[in-house]
Amino acid sequence: MFEHPPFRRCPRCKGESFGTLSVGGNSVTKRCKECRYSHSEALPATEKRVIYLDQFAVSELYKTKAKKRRPGAPHEQFWQDCYSLGNLAYLRQQVIFPASNLHSDETIVWHSPEELRLAHEMFSGETSFERTDAIATRQEWEFAKAFLKGGTRPTLSTDVDQIILGTRNAWLPIYHISVNANYSMFAPGLRQDKAIAEASLKHLADGWVSARPTFDDLLKHELSSYGSAMRQALREQITKTQAAFASNDPTSVLDMRFGLISRYRELTELFARNGVPAKDAFKEVLRFLDWPENQHQPAHRIFAYLFAALGWRISSGQRPEMNASILNDFSAISTYAPYVDAMFVDKQCASLLRQGRLRDELGLKARIFSLSSPQEFLDYLKDLGDSATEDIRVLAHELYDAEA
Template sequence: MIDKPKKPFTWERGPFLKCLKCQEAEGLGILSAGGDTLRWRCTKCRYGYSEILPELDKKVIYLDQFGFSELHKLRARTRREDKHTAFWSKVSDLINEAVLLQQLILPYSNIHHDETIVSPFAEALRDTQEHIGGDISFISTNEIQLDQMEVFAEAFASGAEPSLEFDVDDILDDERNEWLNDIRISVPFDWSGFAPETREQRDKTGLAISELIDCWIAKGMGFDDVLNQELNAYHESRLEGLREAQRRFEKGLENYDLMAMAELFHGSAFRELQYVRELFREAGVPDAELTARVRAFWDWDGNKEQPNGKILAYMLAALADQFTHGRKRKPSAGFLNDVSAIASYAPYVDAMFVDIECAQLLQDKRCLEALKYRAKIFSLNSGEEFIAYLQAIIDETPDDVRRYASIIYGI
């Protein structure tokens, strides 16, 4: 048997077509793809040309850390068989297909980052998140809060009604509707040095929610009590944010930690204060009256409608209601991370897959009546609906997009 000669190495790759210039039968191959362009080049005569790829309109899904971890374990073949194996296998296949068909992105967030750092397989998990969701990320939850605050501060200063636009592209750090590059380059980074502090902060937050629940129970606080407390806490929460920033600065000063010291001026609490003061100064408020004006803004009832704070308040109120009706088990240490993700991203994204507990809180009838957000909410309790949602995204892929995706990604 005579072996067929191997094709020599070229930077071009298949599928190979007949060259339009030199007529080489399988000369024209893909040189690169991504953004909005597919670049072809002949391996023989070097003739090349570019095609503009079809426009896209990708859906945006927030997949929580648990979901990414399950998909990572499938990819790494370390997941143990259980009653949810078939579900996660199907979700993995559908997400992969939808992403390659350029119909879906699953951005990475600062919440994922913090949860990944404390994982025993942090680097591999991060690689899976990039592989599944692409290189695009959400802006941080703090940035979203600041952006919303700016709109409300400007409304307060002008006397107008706040007007928010929940455009998902405003909370992404890169272009949503670009074709994926056909080559992905990842650079490993060791985040283990940040793990102890991140774990300490996570445990501290978990303890805080536990103590808060104890306070609710001791005072007999139900839904309405907690809701009113949270909605009226805007002023105090700003002051506490500044106090915490000051504490971190002083700790950094003691430990010669320049990053901790820098947080005082670059953290969200100080940036909000500076923004509001400058806004009022430009509106003609004398310097001697700026502090009073800032406090007046922080006391303004209009802030109760800031989406991030409102969603957070209603979810905590729904949690308090569960304890009023006999719940005993407290949430996990990562509970507030999950709530923060929903409060930040739900008004903007197309869908969110979150833990069962948070999904159930959002089903409280008072939450359903008061909260308006764009995202469809899924959890393990609505797994079949999530699969149907992903399948519908795939089925709606335009024919021209599907054809190019097949050429570029082999889908």
């Protein structure tokens, strides 16, 4: 590491050679490039907002930054403005845009793994979201503990720091070093699941067209299906695992996933530790899955509403373009929207959320933006940048060369 301009008067040798060495946590270390005198100075506390950007937005912003956007591609001005306002708010320590495991959508072509990594680290503030399935598992865990106590459903905290890896309020380092980043979240392997999801979604849509369910029918069905859906998914995973072992095919064994199997094994152990006889513990877990209160698990509940809204649109004659990536958006919204400040998602999802019942009954904490309301998103980003205090602006200018 070496000293970074601007160079100020050194407290020891009095030369104009006292520069910035590094920034970490809530302090900056300065050092003289002549006499090597150094000290740390405290930086003001920050309170960064958290925004989820969908894969498409991450890609557009990265291409804007790298000047790789095709000239004349749609919304050129919007993405440019979005990049500069987002970057300013980011350097002024007002916001971070953490990377997510959902960002592995394969419909967007990346030229190299390096590019994918750079795109996701660009505005991440050295953080990432915890995996979506881990967040849902933790919600289920809290509900299971309440079930064991025989009581009422728990009230879950919506503190965003619970779902972020890394330190949200640390000042951005001047040198971004991505040694600890774990990009296994972007590993391939989703393709097959995606094809299955797409096929079953089409199948469902055909059913909605012929049966014409109402929003209420769909919602009730979705909300009450927690137990049956989980049991079915678990059954499928067990069957696949057994088949893989029986097949003696090394690749199918490597493809195996134990997510749900270990999730319910851990829950069974929790039940056994809490006074349920070991031999009955798994049976009791299955009984818990059918607990009606599970319809209040945030991720499950929001997903059910979105799914019902989509189904209702289709059943009432609209046939929106549908592919499995809408399920990715549903996962993002249902997992992150109770915790984050804002989300930028696909237009269709944003419009489902504006539907009366969803707006009134879900009470999402996150503000939802999309390409349908580009100016609102730009205004939001601008307000964030503008909300930095004078001393933070001066420091952002000095440390990161942010516009003063």
